[in-house]
């Protein structure tokens with residue numbers, strides 16, 4: 174058992190994100206995908222590898238008596254995968270994870286929705302829409318607004334009792350867009366999320382200039398991860414490679430491969446531990462870069478330690494950490510689920 178600040182890192186990941194595919198059909202301006210797509214290798218996770226991961230993760234959940242959380246795809250569109258229902262079903266049959274994925278909705282077709290419902294493998298789905306302005310939608314996501322509303326309308330009309338989350342970005346929404354959202358989603362069970370901050374994803378995306386007001390000051394660098402992402406969740410690329418977190422979209426880190434080692438071996442391996450020691454202030458950054466040195470995703474708390482220059486870093490004493498670790502960014506308003514409401518993360 175390793176202790177980083179007040180958080181206890183268990184000897185297994187409680188949550189796992191698997192990139193079952195790596196491609197996306199959108200071109201969102203806030204996402205690194207358009208810039209990174211030609212630099213990264215793409216593929217679909219092989220079925221045998223997927224089964225190995227799911228089997229091992231199910232063993233972890235059962236032996237530790239936890240309900241796990243499985244999600245698909247850090248930076249890609251899971252509904253592009255033809256066999257998505259087959260992948261979900263295999264995991265669903267284990268009976269020990271909740272399952273969710275984000276989607277841009279363009280391929281959440283009536284056929285796919287019907288199949289997910291018919292086969293009773295319906296996962297939690299977060300709809301990533303960003304804006305509800307026909308004029309801006311194409312510009313911001315590179316997708317067709319009419320396809321979006323057609324897919325949404327089918328889903329909401331045919332399965333009005335399905336609980337789904339829909340996410341928008343405040344910088345892309347004006348008053349008219351919000352009214353249009355309220356009108357479109359009235360009488361449905363959706364929960365609407367409105368995000369205020371835009372991250373540059375550990376400097377993996379260059380945001381348009383007119384979004385600079387919503388961006389953290391990228392001259393500031395954070396040490397430590399306020400959401401403690403790598404303490405709970407393992408991220409696995411389509412080829413089995415394990416990487417640090419959802420901000421590491423350019424795959425800067427490599428903690429080994431689940432093809433060669435078990436999930437638990439990699440989770441407790443020296444490669445991951447070395448990075449966590451730097452991240453949580455136990456050792457100085459070595460010559461190897463980690464995305465945390467350029468990450469602004471966790472500068473959402475005034476109390477987080479911010480350094481102008483990573484070289485100014487001095488290792489902290491364990492007793493110096495608790496205050497920061499205790500800071501939790503809460504949801505300001507969470508209206509009762511099942512009713513139309515805005516969530517301001």
Ligand code: SF4
Nearest residue numbers: 197199201204249277
């Ligand atoms: S839909 Fe998601 S993965 Fe695709 S470009 Fe947009 S934010 Fe990135």
Ligand code: SF4
Nearest residue numbers: 398418420464465468
């Ligand atoms: S890259 Fe950012 S979000 Fe990811 S572990 Fe490092 S500090 Fe946390």
